[in-house]
Amino acid sequence: MTCKALPVVGISTYMEITMKFKFNKLISFLYLLILISPIKAYSIEKQNFEFVHKFKIAVLKGDKVEIGKLILFPLLRKYPIPSINTPKDFIKRFDDIFDDKLIRLIKDSDIQKDWQEVGWRGIMLHNGDIWMNYDGRIIAINYQSEAEKALKYRLIEAERKKLHKSIREFKEPVLDWRTERFRVRIDKIGEYKYRYASWPKDKPIHTEPELILNNGECIYEGSGGNHYYEFENGDYTYKLIVFLIGKDDTPGTLKVLNRDKLLLSEDIIETMIPY
Numbered sequence: 001m002t003c004k005a006l007p008v009v010g011i012s013t014y015m016e017i018t019m020k021f022k023f024n025k026l027i028s029f030l031y032l033l034i035l036i037s038p039i040k041a042y043s044i045e046k047q048n049f050e051f052v053h054k055f056k057i058a059v060l061k062g063d064k065v066e067i068g069k070l071i072l073f074p075l076l077r078k079y080p081i082p083s084i085n086t087p088k089d090f091i092k093r094f095d096d097i098f099d100d101k102l103i104r105l106i107k108d109s110d111i112q113k114d115w116q117e118v119g120w121r122g123i124m125l126h127n128g129d130i131w132m133n134y135d136g137r138i139i140a141i142n143y144q145s146e147a148e149k150a151l152k153y154r155l156i157e158a159e160r161k162k163l164h165k166s167i168r169e170f171k172e173p174v175l176d177w178r179t180e181r182f183r184v185r186i187d188k189i190g191e192y193k194y195r196y197a198s199w200p201k202d203k204p205i206h207t208e209p210e211l212i213l214n215n216g217e218c219i220y221e222g223s224g225g226n227h228y229y230e231f232e233n234g235d236y237t238y239k240l241i242v243f244l245i246g247k248d249d250t251p252g253t254l255k256v257l258n259r260d261k262l263l264l265s266e267d268i269i270e271t272m273i274p275y
Contacts, residue, residue, distance in 0.1 A: 044115055048123055051136030052115050059098070059106045064091045067098075072137040079173065079273050080155040081148060099145040105129065164208050167197050174229075175240065176205075176273040179254050179266035184240060185209075185273075186216070186229050194218060196231045196238055213238060235259055 044052060058066040068087035075084040077097075084090050109115060109125060117123050122139060123132040131140040144152075160168050170187035174194065177184055182198050185205070189195045194216040197209040216231035216238075225244035230237060239255040250267040257263060 044111055044117060044123065048117060048132075048134065048136075049111055051132060052111050052123065054136065055132070055138065056106060056109070056111070059103060064094045067094075070136065070138050072133065072139045075138070075141065077148065078144060078152060080159060081152055096145060096147045096151070097141060097143075099147065102129075102141075102143050102145065105143070163205050166208060166212060167195065170195065173273055175242075175252075176271070177240070177252065177254075177268045178270040178272070179268060181266060182254065184254055186240060189214065192217065194229055194231075196229070196240070236263075 055067070055070055058070065065087070068090045071084075071087070071090055073085055073087075073090075075090065077083055084093055106125070115123055115125055121131075122134065124130065129141070129143040130138060131142070133139050156173065159173065160170075167185070167187065170189050172188050173185070174188055175184070175186040178201050181201055183201045183203065183205070185197045187195045187197075193214075196211070196213040196216055198211045199205070199207065199209055203210075211233075213231040213233055216229050218227055218229050220227040226242065227244075228239050228241040230239050232238075235258055237257045239257070241253045241255065243250065243252055250269070251271060252268045253265060254268070255262060255265045
C-alpha cells in the first residue's frame with residue numbers, strides 16, 4: 001500500500017457513523033452469539049408470553065398491518081438485500097420474508113418451549129430464527145425464504161459484474177469498507193478462506209486492485225462476537241478488525257503490521273457492505 005495525504009474527517013462525520021452502525025451492530029451481535037457461543041435460555045415470563053402470543057395471533061390471521069406494527073425498523077436483511085425501513089415497505093415485501101415455511105414455523109411454535117428469553121439479548125424463536133425485544137418488538141428475522149435467497153443471488157451476480165475481472169470469482173461478499181485512505185473488500189473464496197483486495201479510497205471497484213491477498217482467515221476473539229480477518233504477505237500482516245461490542249464510533253479498524261511493528265491503523269468511516 002502507498003500512503004497518501006490524509007483527508008480531514010470532522011466530528012459530524014463520526015457522529016453520523018455512530019448512529020448508523022449501532023443498530024446494525026446490535027443485530028449482528030445477536031446473530032453471531034447464536035453461532036459461536038452457548039446460550040442460556042429461559043422460559044417465557046407472563047408479560048413476554050403476551051408479547052409473543054400477540055405476534056403469533058397476527059401471523060395466524062395473516063394481518064400484515066398488525067405484524068408491521070410489531071417490527072422495530074429498520075428490519076435488516078442479509079446483504080445485498082436492502083433493509084426494510086417502513087411499515088409500507090414491509091407490507092410490500094411481506095411475502096418475500098413470511099413464506100409458508102416461516103408462517104408454519106411460527107404457527108406451530110409452542111410459546112413456552114420454542115420461544116425463550118436469552119438474558120438482555122431478548123427473546124428468540126428456536127435457535128434465533130426470530131428475535132424479539134422486551135418491549136414486544138421484532139428486532140431481527142434471520143430466517144431466509146427461497147425468494148430472498150434467489151434475490152440475494154441475483155443481486156450478488158449483478159455486483160460481480162461491476163468488479164475488476166481479477167476479483168470476480170468468489171462464493172459470497174463479506175465486507176466492502178472505506179478508511180481515510182483506502183477501500184478494502186473481503187470476499188469468501190472457499191470454506192473458511194477469504195480474499196483481501198484494496199484500492200486507494202477514491203478508486204472505483206471496476207479498476208484493478210492495488211493489492212490482492214488470498215487464503216485469509218477469520219479469527220474470533222472470545223464469545224463476544226468481535227473478530228478479525230487476517231492476511232499474510234511476506235513479512236506483512238493485514239488485519240481487518242470487526243467490532244460488534246465495545247466500540248460504538250466505528251464498525252472496524254484496518255491494521256497493517258511488519259512482523260510485530262504496527263505500520264498503519266485506520267478506523268472504518270464508510271461501509272458499502274454493512275456488517
